[in-house]
Amino acid sequence: MSARMRVGLGLLLTLIGTVWTLQGLNVLGGSAMSGVTLWAVIGPVVAVLGLTLALSGRRRH
Numbered sequence: 412m413s414a415r416m417r418v419g420l421g422l423l424l425t426l427i428g429t430v431w432t433l434q435g436l437n438v439l440g441g442s443a444m445s446g447v448t449l450w451a452v453i454g455p456v457v458a459v460l461g462l463t464l465a466l467s468g469r470r471r472h
Contacts (some may be wrong), residue, residue, distance in 0.1 A: 417468025424461025428454045 412420075434444040435451030444450045 412468075414468045418465045421461045421463070421465025421468060424464065425458050426461075428456070428458025428461055430454070431457060 430439065431444065431450045432454030433439040434442050435447055435449065435454055437446040439445065
């Protein structure tokens with residue numbers, strides 16, 4: 412996987428994880444995921460994995 416793909420995918424995962432976290436914490440409403448604790452746990456995990464992927468792509472570039 413190229414460095415640009417790693418950074419792009421990492422940033423996308425970070426954004427998705429952040430949205431899932433906010434939905435799980437019921438900060439962002441209007442979804443079936445809103446207020447569900449599971450998403451408040453999964454979201455930060457996905458966001459950290461995304462940051463890790465983006466930073467690894469940045470270092471190799």
